[in-house]
Amino acid sequence: MPSSSPKLFYARPSSYSRRSTVLIISLLFGLSGFIFGFITISQQGLGYKCTFSKPLSVSLTWDKSSTITSTRSSSRGSSGISDEGQKRHKVMGFVGIQTGFGSTGRRRALRQTWFPSDHQGLQRLEESTGLAFRFIIGRTSDKSKMSALKKEIAEYDDFLLLDIEEEYSKLPYKTLAFFKAAYALYESDFYVKADDDIYLRPDRLSLLLAKERPHSQTYLGCMKKGPVFTDPKLKWLVP
Numbered sequence: 001m002p003s004s005s006p007k008l009f010y011a012r013p014s015s016y017s018r019r020s021t022v023l024i025i026s027l028l029f030g031l032s033g034f035i036f037g038f039i040t041i042s043q044q045g046l047g048y049k050c051t052f053s054k055p056l057s058v059s060l061t062w063d064k065s066s067t068i069t070s071t072r073s074s075s076r077g078s079s080g081i082s083d084e085g086q087k088r089h090k091v092m093g094f095v096g097i098q099t100g101f102g103s104t105g106r107r108r109a110l111r112q113t114w115f116p117s118d119h120q121g122l123q124r125l126e127e128s129t130g131l132a133f134r135f136i137i138g139r140t141s142d143k144s145k146m147s148a149l150k151k152e153i154a155e156y157d158d159f160l161l162l163d164i165e166e167e168y169s170k171l172p173y174k175t176l177a178f179f180k181a182a183y184a185l186y187e188s189d190f191y192v193k194a195d196d197d198i199y200l201r202p203d204r205l206s207l208l209l210a211k212e213r214p215h216s217q218t219y220l221g222c223m224k225k226g227p228v229f230t231d232p233k234l235k236w237l238v239p
Contacts, residue, residue: 110196
């Protein structure tokens with residue numbers, strides 16, 4: 001019998017194996033994308049803050065020529081950057097919540113209800129309503145109170161600090177300083193003064209102001225009736 005030469009057989013990769021490899025690679029890519037997205041969302045949910053975002057809190061001082069110089073404050077203290085000569089921030093309305101050193105509990109209550117408690121929340125509220133909100137406070141010679149205030153600013157970043165002594169007897173001067181500072185920092189159609197013992201609806205305030213926006217020089221609030229007190233010794237002094 002003629003001898004038969006040996007035959008060699010080569011296994012061909014089946015189409016099933018190729019499909020399996022493609023599926024495995026696709027699953028790996030999908031899983032990595034899911035993990036990345038989950039980590040990103042978790043960081044946002046835990047109050048992740050951008051390290052390079054511009055601080056919102058501002059400290060203002062006046063020189064003898066009545067020129068206002070503002071300095072941004074952050075969790076690391078003053079940024080050392082003066083805003084003098086910079087363009088004013090444009091909003092429909094600037095709302096200053098008047099507060100004091102003894103009103104820590106009131107500010108906490110507001111942050112737990114309608115007032116955003118973080119940097120991003122304040123920005124989102126401004127974008128949705130056209131209103132910028134800040135707590136307005138002066139200064140004190142009490143170092144412990146100023147230290148506590150600095151810690152609160154570092155945590156919440158929602159203050160506008162005025163270069164005026166924070167005293168009940170000087171509230172008229174604080175009000176005047178507030179409007180002066182607000183006008184210097186914000187190009188706004190409305191400047192709103194409110195106290196820290198109120199529950200405010202920012203959405204409704206935004207709608208109210210939007211209706212009055214076409215009318216220039218609009219005043220909303222309580223108009224004073226009766227004599228104007230100009231004596232500095234009187235309680236209801238109007239400077």
